[in-house]
Amino acid sequence: MNVESFGDIIKITLPTPFPVGDVNVFLIKGDRLTLVDAGVKTAASFEAFTSGLSEIGYTVDDIEQAVLTHHHPDHIGLLDFLPEGIDIIGHPYCKKWLAKDEEFLKENFLFFRELFLQAGLPPEAETMLGKIQSPLKFSSENSALTTAVQEGDRLPGLEEWRVFETPGHAQSHLAFFRERDGALIAGDHILATISSNPLLEPPLNRGEERPKPQLQYNESLRKMMNVPVDTVYTGHGKEVRNIVPLITRRLERQHERAMSVKEMLKEKPHTAFEVCMRLFPAVYKKETGLTMSETIGQLDYLLHIGEAGVERDDKGVLFYFPL
Template sequence: MTSIDRIRLPTPFGVGDVNCYLLPTAELTVIDPGPETADAREALRSGLNERGYSVEDVANVLITHPHMDHFGGARRLADEADARVIAHGDAVERLVAPTGQFEDEQAFFHGFLRSMGMPEDTVETLLTLPESYTDFQSPVTPDRTVADGERLDLGVVLDCVHTPGHAVGSVCYRLRSENAVFTGDHVLPDITPNPTLTTLPGRSDERTRSLPTYLASLEKLRTVDETVGYGGHGDRLRSLQKRIDETIAHHHERKEHIAGMIPDSEPGTTAYRLMNELFPELPATEGFVGISEIVGHLDLLDDEGRLDWHETDGVRKCVLAG
């Protein structure tokens, strides 16, 4: 048996603090070291010191997924501690070259968002706003990559469950000895993680179908025996499976709500118009998350054969299938 400890690290993002977990075995393992900011570094250093450790004691740095509030400070920590960095193989290109990945996404999504009915000036705003956030991450090359079903023995045994959807390369770590799963942002106690659109691993010309992928990953995690979840934000999940069921139900309810907003005859509607109707007060900083939400639920309806699409002047509109 081991003990699970949490250090809450501040982030410059609206989501608030990120949870950094410690597995203090013979090899001190850190899960998600937070963003690359002075405040997060100091909080991690202080948290380790309060628990009788120093940065140099860290032997392993595990990354749940390649979002900067979780991995941004991994390289600095690994360099200072001479620690190994471990992540899923699909996360590597985003960890090694996060700025290049962001630029590829900007290029791809410019055309895609225009096809969803978004005006040019709005597209430019949505795709340039995140540029200021790139300072909160440093490129890092994992020393070891893991795959679905792989077992890690780091002085404590962790089983890896590949859970793409919220992010490419998302992985949950099962700690069977503690009846626990470290879920990253795949399952959270108070919010439903947005399956944000991105490009496919190894591709810069095709997007993910993030929400259908996310729901499939939730169904997969439902089958694990462990019942306690430790998410990347918020408090412990006392019933992991119950929260998974709630999250799945939320998305299907929203899918039906959005279906009710779609006309059953031409000229139809665009994803951008649906976003403005569903989220009329959405700030520009949340625009890409908002359009990802709409496109994801349209993907679900599309998979069920409930939509017909037509394109005019490069803009796609949908109607309910007859």
Template sequence: MDQLTRTRIPTPFSVGSVNCYQLTGNGVTVVDPGPATDEAYEVVADSLATDGYEIAEIDRILITHPHMDHFGQASRLVEASGADVVAHEHAVDRLADPIAHFKREQAYFRPFLRSMGMPTDAVDTVLELPEPYTEYQAPVTVTDPVADGDTVDAGVTLECVSTPGHVPGSVSFLAAAEDAMFTGDHVLPDITPNPLLTVAPDATDERTRSLPAYIEALETVLELEATVGYGGHGEPMSDLHGRVRETIDHHEERKEHVAELVADAEPVTAYAIMKEMFPELPATEMFSGMSEVIGHLDLLADEDRVRITERDGVDHYELLEPTDG
């Protein structure tokens, strides 16, 4: 794609660097500017300078999803440039007040994780661990909320494709004329994005069913004309549809593995399955592990393959026998 620069921005997170994309066909467009660190700011400034631009010349910032490694320093760039901010309409509130969103998640998931069989001390640890990382983000006002099918002129027309699952408010940007798509963390070349549990948009007492939504959004990508994928991490993907199919197949295999674990130990809690699947998982990764397991249990529930029963406030899962016809 002409007038496209990919800049790898260091992050303090285990995922490593995040990809920031700069398009200069219609002013300066920045996609996912990275976390709120001085290093990230300097890297973006240096990258723009290489192309002959300054931060003050940024016209618009596109945010693929509301995770701090992708949007964290957007507000600082806006202060220096007056740039417009484009994000999915379901990400607007979270971007405007990420700390309030984090506190809503803590309040919701404390009883929910206990209902999934996680011990209280583990729940407290899991929900308090992310607190130090909140410094790598700052609230940002979305000036241009978008929905599925909206377009952005970045020198090339970018069609907004709603791709929830990894997080509500995830949006990919399809450059149909270039046979390419900016996928954020929806599709990545080397890892499968975790369908993270969170509170549903515009709700405080309802969780997302993240993995079913994610699979549906992956299937949407297969219907689009895009060969090349520019993900939020890693190298560009030369066969986007092939990578999407690999990701779907991975979750199908993981779902069947979870079904086997339920059958071997039923009735069983989601926490017990998580400990069986990931016995060495550190506390810092347990929320992701629970999201993974619960997501696959959601898929099995959608297929009417598990029964959920409550015992002393804790949900237990049993595998249902297949029926003929």
């Protein structure tokens, strides 16, 4: 059984090939039958999706629109199987990730190459760089964002639901809140048992400054503390209630992690890559994108709160030191 009902919110749990495990998608019957998020594009995921739908008397063809919490492959893959021509609603940043034209993918690659160069990755790390785009094979291949929404908007066809921009885990990240019962569909912004990773991504427009996902994430968490949330419907795992203590804990832990990075810097100035190898000796090669995101996140945070400074050497590599 992969279907659970919470009043008019129906949760369907789908398998993914990623370490995170299953992903949750939601069906909401508003003016239009709406799917929030769309799993990965694999046979097993599609099969679980159609059998979940049939348990509650629907087929894929009944879905009238899709709403995306963010553009990651485990949240958009099944869009390709939805009825042609339906509205796909999300943050403007999703547009490029759905279109995935070659120029954009190249831009993405170059963004990481430049960033990793500054971070002090050795030249042989180019192979690690190559892997960064490999999860895309589980993503949607032929769907397009039709409707962009932003902070404060009401979701078309689901007028009770208000949009909150919650960047950090993804630049496109949105959460949807319904005042009537305090329901929050939060994607990967708030998860029950793990703190979600703020991920490095290129800016929305080329040439803009690099987003600082850890700082954005903390800001987006704090924002949710002021919203009267009763139940959070998460992208992975169980529902979450009572979010204020959870958010407080997550923010405190992140501060502690950053301060332990500062301790390393006291030994000698470090590049981001050197910090990364020390924080994640077993996985940095296999999960370079994730571990470098986590590392640079802590360093961005230390710079932001004035606990570290940074200097560039003549090759453009950044060295961080304590303040």
